[in-house]
Amino acid sequence: MRDVIIVGGGPAGLNAALILGRCRRDVLLCDAGTPRNAVAARTWGVFTRDGTPPFEMRARAQADLARYGTVERREIAVTEARRDGTGFAVTLADGTVETTRKLILATGLHQALPSVDGFETYWGHGVHACPYCDGYENRDRALVVYAHGAAAKGMALELTVWSRDVTLCTDAHPTTLSAHDRARLERQGVAVIETAIRRLEGDGRQPDRIVFADGTERPCHAVFLMPMPCDPSELITQLGCDLTRKGVVPTGEYETTNVPGLFVAGDASRRVQFAVVAAAEGAMAAFAANTELLREDVA
Numbered sequence: 001m002r003d004v005i006i007v008g009g010g011p012a013g014l015n016a017a018l019i020l021g022r023c024r025r026d027v028l029l030c031d032a033g034t035p036r037n038a039v040a041a042r043t044w045g046v047f048t049r050d051g052t053p054p055f056e057m058r059a060r061a062q063a064d065l066a067r068y069g070t071v072e073r074r075e076i077a078v079t080e081a082r083r084d085g086t087g088f089a090v091t092l093a094d095g096t097v098e099t100t101r102k103l104i105l106a107t108g109l110h111q112a113l114p115s116v117d118g119f120e121t122y123w124g125h126g127v128h129a130c131p132y133c134d135g136y137e138n139r140d141r142a143l144v145v146y147a148h149g150a151a152a153k154g155m156a157l158e159l160t161v162w163s164r165d166v167t168l169c170t171d172a173h174p175t176t177l178s179a180h181d182r183a184r185l186e187r188q189g190v191a192v193i194e195t196a197i198r199r200l201e202g203d204g205r206q207p208d209r210i211v212f213a214d215g216t217e218r219p220c221h222a223v224f225l226m227p228m229p230c231d232p233s234e235l236i237t238q239l240g241c242d243l244t245r246k247g248v249v250p251t252g253e254y255e256t257t258n259v260p261g262l263f264v265a266g267d268a269s270r271r272v273q274f275a276v277v278a279a280a281e282g283a284m285a286a287f288a289a290n291t292e293l294l295r296e297d298v299a
């Protein structure tokens with residue numbers, strides 16, 4: 001039986017493995033190799049690594065792990081996880097079953113893009129999820145906020161931090177904008193367009209305009225999407241983890257969950273979705289897992 005199995009080798013899983021390797025724990029890290037930010041050319045806002053390509057960051061972290069002989073890293077998906085006595089049993093894609101005392105899920109998150117023609121084409125280089133990650137590189141350009149419902153006003157106002165040329169597009173979805181909200185958006189120079197979007201157009205590398213169903217167009221250098229609900233990993237649902245309405249795990253301090261011995265770190269848990277936060281959550285989960293193992297061993 002392993003001390004800890006970590007599922008997911010992004011910033012959260014890799015940093016968890018690093019801390020646990022330094023605690024000399026017997027760790028298996030399984031990663032399917034499909035990181036959420038694979039489409040992005042660079043990762044911004046990471047201490048000492050600002051602007052590093054995501055795969056370079058992973059390769060560096062993997063090289064760091066090679067120093068720790070008790071950490072085994074496998075490029076393989078985990079297909080099933082269940083409780084097994086006081087620990088867990090996980091099934092890998094090749095049919096192998098591994099058992100562990102503690103389990104850290106760092107599986108990231110999976111969000112579908114709104115079905116607008118062109119969004120898929122420009123995803124990661126013109127269509128973005130997070131202004132903290134990509135707002136600065138698009139500063140002072142024509143920005144479109146794709147948002148509706150209760151998220152619309154806040155998201156549109158947030159983008160004015162990066163540009164004074166912001167258009168809120170609801171794509172004909174209902175919004176909850178009151179007359180007061182509309183006045184506030186207008187005061188901040190945010191245009192509101194509630195017509196359906198036909199497509200996002202550009203030269204294939206960068207969008208330059210958004211075309212509406214009525215044939216009108218608007219300049220658009222980048223689109224920022226409202227947070228979309230996400231599909232939790234099957235492992236999270238198999239283990240009976242609580243979920244928020246947004247489909248992430250409402251972890252406690254140190255990334256604990258409602259399932260004893262199970263930790264969820266990174267984008268799969270509820271906090272802001274930055275690489276450096278995911279890495280920090282991985283470290284906290286590792287700290288907590290190591291502490292629980294120690295307590296059990298000395299009891």
Ligand SMILES: Cc1cc2nc3c(=O)[nH]c(=O)nc-3n(C[C@H](O)[C@H](O)[C@H](O)COP(=O)(O)OP(=O)(O)OC[C@H]3O[C@@H](n4cnc5c(N)ncnc54)[C@H](O)[C@@H]3O)c2cc1C
Nearest residue numbers: 008010011012032033034036037044078108266267274275
């Ligand atoms: C387009 C885009 C650009 C971004 N840009 C930035 C940025 O500039 N700066 C920033 O701080 N953040 C950025 N982010 C957010 C950042 O990528 C995430 O916060 C971070 O990657 C989360 O790390 P994670 O370890 O939780 O998940 P991920 O990095 O998504 O890694 C999860 C890993 O788990 C693996 N996995 C999932 N299920 C299984 C399974 N069943 N078995 C085995 N492995 C599994 C996946 O294959 C994947 O490798 C960006 C996100 C996107 C989508």
